[in-house]
Amino acid sequence: MPFAMAIEMIHNFSLIHDDLPEVDNDDFRHGKPTNHKKFNHPTALLAGDGLLNQAYIVISDELAYSAENQYKENTKNKVRAFNEFTKAVDRMIVGEYLDTELEGKQISKEMLEYIHVNKTGALLKLCVRMGAILAGANEENITRLSRYADKIGLAFQIKDDILSEEGNPEITGKPIGNDKEMGKCTYVSYYGLEEAKQELNKIIKEAIDELEIYKEKAEFLRQLAIYIRDRNK
Amino acid sequence: MPFAMAIEMIHNFSLIHDDLPEVDNDDFRHGKPTNHKKFNHPTALLAGDGLLNQAYIVISDELAYSAENQYKENTKNKVRAFNEFTKAVDRMIVGEYLDTELEGKQISKEMLEYIHVNKTGALLKLCVRMGAILAGANEENITRLSRYADKIGLAFQIKDDILSEEGNPEITGKPIGNDKEMGKCTYVSYYGLEEAKQELNKIIKEAIDELEIYKEKAEFLRQLAIYIRDRNK
Numbered sequence: 001m002p003f004a005m006a007i008e009m010i011h012n013f014s015l016i017h018d019d020l021p022e023v024d025n026d027d028f029r030h031g032k033p034t035n036h037k038k039f040n041h042p043t044a045l046l047a048g049d050g051l052l053n054q055a056y057i058v059i060s061d062e063l064a065y066s067a068e069n070q071y072k073e074n075t076k077n078k079v080r081a082f083n084e085f086t087k088a089v090d091r092m093i094v095g096e097y098l099d100t101e102l103e104g105k106q107i108s109k110e111m112l113e114y115i116h117v118n119k120t121g122a123l124l125k126l127c128v129r130m131g132a133i134l135a136g137a138n139e140e141n142i143t144r145l146s147r148y149a150d151k152i153g154l155a156f157q158i159k160d161d162i163l164s165e166e167g168n169p170e171i172t173g174k175p176i177g178n179d180k181e182m183g184k185c186t187y188v189s190y191y192g193l194e195e196a197k198q199e200l201n202k203i204i205k206e207a208i209d210e211l212e213i214y215k216e217k218a219e220f221l222r223q224l225a226i227y228i229r230d231r232n233k
Numbered sequence: 234m235p236f237a238m239a240i241e242m243i244h245n246f247s248l249i250h251d252d253l254p255e256v257d258n259d260d261f262r263h264g265k266p267t268n269h270k271k272f273n274h275p276t277a278l279l280a281g282d283g284l285l286n287q288a289y290i291v292i293s294d295e296l297a298y299s300a301e302n303q304y305k306e307n308t309k310n311k312v313r314a315f316n317e318f319t320k321a322v323d324r325m326i327v328g329e330y331l332d333t334e335l336e337g338k339q340i341s342k343e344m345l346e347y348i349h350v351n352k353t354g355a356l357l358k359l360c361v362r363m364g365a366i367l368a369g370a371n372e373e374n375i376t377r378l379s380r381y382a383d384k385i386g387l388a389f390q391i392k393d394d395i396l397s398e399e400g401n402p403e404i405t406g407k408p409i410g411n412d413k414e415m416g417k418c419t420y421v422s423y424y425g426l427e428e429a430k431q432e433l434n435k436i437i438k439e440a441i442d443e444l445e446i447y448k449e450k451a452e453f454l455r456q457l458a459i460y461i462r463d464r465n466k
Contacts, residue, residue, distance in 0.1 A: 017282060022274035042254035046330045049250060053322045056289050060316040067312040079300040083293040089286045097279045
């Protein structure tokens with residue numbers, strides 16, 4: 001659980017900083033005022049910093065507990081999970097940087113995918129890999145689950161772009177066409193709405209195919225993929 | 234060395250975020266344009282985020298190396314150093330938050346000290362404690378060195394406030410009286426310039442007294458305390 005809490009903190013850190021006036025300049029998220037609107041700009045900056053660091057407090061407490069109690073195998077897996085954690089967060093920040101820096105510019109399809117693989121995909125992949133690593137999975141399974149994670153990560157972003165174009169603002173809590181207005185390159189602006197939907201379906205099918213070998217044990221991951229495809233917010 | 238590099242990264246993260254328009258709004262540091270002036274606001278935000286996280290990349294690489302190679306005692310000390318690291322960074326961020334939130338307000342001497350013990354003192358104390366922990370020092374020595382660190386941390390801030398009042402702007406790279414203009418509570422605004430100087434001398438003497446037992450082995454720490462008192466930038 002501590003690693004799951006740490007992921008949640010990283011997620012919240014990134015939302016708070018992404019909403020800031022100098023990045024996405026969003027006043028609302030899921031219909032509620034964003035941190036800098038509810039409090040103020042420096043508070044949101046430091047709340048984000050604090051949350052990013054808090055993730056590592058939780059991880060280090062967990063590691064300290066294992067190390068003090070001489071849980072050797074346990075400590076080794078947790079150190080590996082911690083190591084992968086730091087690198088996924090780095091990729092997320094790099095993705096966010098590229099997304100911000102290239103806003104309103106024409107970018108290639110490859111760059112668009114590179115940004116999303118990092119910006120939103122890295123953390124999702126981390127969740128799946130950390131689960132496998134902490135459960136003591138072998139390398140083959142870690143690699144297979146990573147492919148699944150890459151696919152749902154990409155699918156998540158495509159769905160996000162579709163919702164931004166045609167979602168119900170009362171459900172998504174975001175104004176329609178906000179991305180377009182900001183001049184953002186999205187899957188929809190690149191592929192068009194219909195092709196983006198086909199791409200989404202194809203990728204989700206591929207993700208589910210990766211899970212076949214696990215039969216009913218992977219039901220949660222299968223449902224997660226379907227949820228990502230069908231969600232309306 | 235990795236832990237020293239990590240400290241450097243945290244230091245730079247905090248400078249970049251503290252200089253941002255919504256916090257201290259500084260255009261120059263040591264005579265050079267600050268990150269958001271040289272690049273732009275979102276870049277400085279994400280550069281700070283990236284550096285904070287980079288510190289943990291370096292630490293986790295170091296831990297992974299120790300854990301893979303079964304260096305047990307070593308790993309245990311490094312896990313403890315990592316654990317203390319996360320908490321010192323948290324205190325630094327809390328100190329920065331209070332400093333920002335209470336700017337321009339009348340605050341008690343106790344609050345002023347609390348802010349500085351956290352904002353600047355926590356990281357300095359961490360440097361000293363991590364050195365002792367990683368070198369395998371016993372608890373008695375770790376505690377004694379912590380007292381030394383608390384004192385030089387406080388002294389550092391008092392000296393900062395004195396320099397901000399009467400330093401040479403060509404050497405400090407900061408305009409004179411900037412703190413006063415921003416309505417900041419400082420040691421100088423609280424004690425007055427002369428009393429602040431006396432306080433500085435008294436605290437540095439106490440710090441050096443803590444080192445007596447180590448004789449010539451503590452010469453570096455002694456010189457560091459003297460440097461903090463006598464620096465002109």
